[in-house]
Amino acid sequence: MSRITKSKDDSVLIEVADSAGYCWGVERAIDFAVKAAENKERPVFTHGELIHNSHTVEKLRREHGVTHVDDHLAAPVGSALVIRAHGVPPAVKREAKAAGLEVFDGTCPLVDIIHRKARALVDEGYEVFVVGQAQHPEIIGVVASVEEHGGKATVLETLEQAQALPLLKKAGIVIQSTLIAEKAGKIAAALVPKAREVKIVNTICHVTTERQAEANHLAGAADVILVVGSPHSSNTIKLAEVCGAGGVPTHRVETVADVQLEWFEGKGHVGIHAGASTPVEVIDAIVAHLVDRLSLRQPV
Ligand code: SF4
Structure with a gap:
């Protein structure tokens, strides 16, 4: 689902993903x-x-x-x-x-669940692997939680790191809440030939899944996409990756001041998405700006 607006002269469709903004x-x-x-x-x-x-x-x-x-x-x-x-x-x-x-x-209670699931893996005798970014605060917290529980946690950021692991007995996997499922799945699957027993707990949060589904929709429907959020927000960066994966020009912006009108020349369908830490008023300001300024019939 998404929110559809049009430019003032009715010539440009502006489609905002429903899940854009704060989770x-x-x-x-x-x-x-x-x-x-x-x-x-x-x-x-x-x-x-x-x-x-x-x-x-x-x-x-x-x-x-x-x-x-x-x-x-x-x-x-x-x-x-x-x-x-x-x-x-x-x-x-x-x-x-x-x-x-x-x-x-x-x-977030969903982050708490990752801590609990990871500690449960330790109780079940698994060596824990955390698919995610080692320096991300969520992952730092999960790793500390496992270690404090007497377990060992290894962070896997890339497929190569997973492929380089030695043979294992029991590998238990949790995933950073905001990862792209396909990418995380490939890293997790690389442990299957490495261990006698592999348990994958999919801890990607449902909000992330919805956001990424809407990003896929925009990637197929829009001819230019804006992803609104801080340059430091990992979920904004990942959303932009999904939006732009099919080749649609995708621009990351933090506020309306970053929007460049030449990006929209000749474009009739603008997609807008935003990370989980983007306030709705920032998105609305960008939409209002585009409603006012965009037109297929006149130069922007
Ligand atoms: S993205 Fe998901 S896990 Fe992260 S804070 Fe939002 S609801 Fe919680």
Whole structure:
């Protein structure tokens, strides 16, 4: 499903993916920060920037006084610490509480499930493999969770890394919530000839799956695509990969200021998608700009 708008002169179709913008996990983490800030008697910090979107981070600072610390122990005693949707290593929450911080745990419940599934693999005697980006906070948290549970976790970012593994006995696999299923599936499948027993737990979140299905739809329907989101947002980068995979010109933009009207010359169907950390007002501003400015009948 998608939202269809037309340019003012009716000549250009602008199709916005229904799932474009905040996912519920991100909305939930923002709600935690806003709730934490209701108590004005102590400062509120998020553990790292709450989401990869400067517009939202700045709005939280301006309207609610919420700022961030990169190291949880840098927050002064008595302040509130909001954990973002990506989650953290379990030790971070314990240390923060022990240091006298009030912890608001905004970890997405679907990320919590990845921690639990990975630890269950350890209990079942599997060596754990995490398909994902080693430096992504979600993966850092999952790996720490496994290690704290007495297991061993190896991150696999590429097919080559999976193919280079030695022979294994029991390999248990979980997957970063925002990965492209086909790509992650190839990496996971490479473990099948390596181990006597392989268990794959598909932990890609359903929001990601819906977003990618809509990206595939746009890739087949539109003749130019904008993917709105921060240059640092991994799910925005992956969405742009899916949108552009079939050769449709695909541009990543963070705000309306990045939109270049020459991208749309001669194009009659514009697709718009956005990452899970993109606020709806940023998407709406881009749509309004295109509605006003695009026309197939006149030069833009
Ligand atoms: S993308 Fe999925 S796992 Fe990640 S925060 Fe959103 S709902 Fe949760």
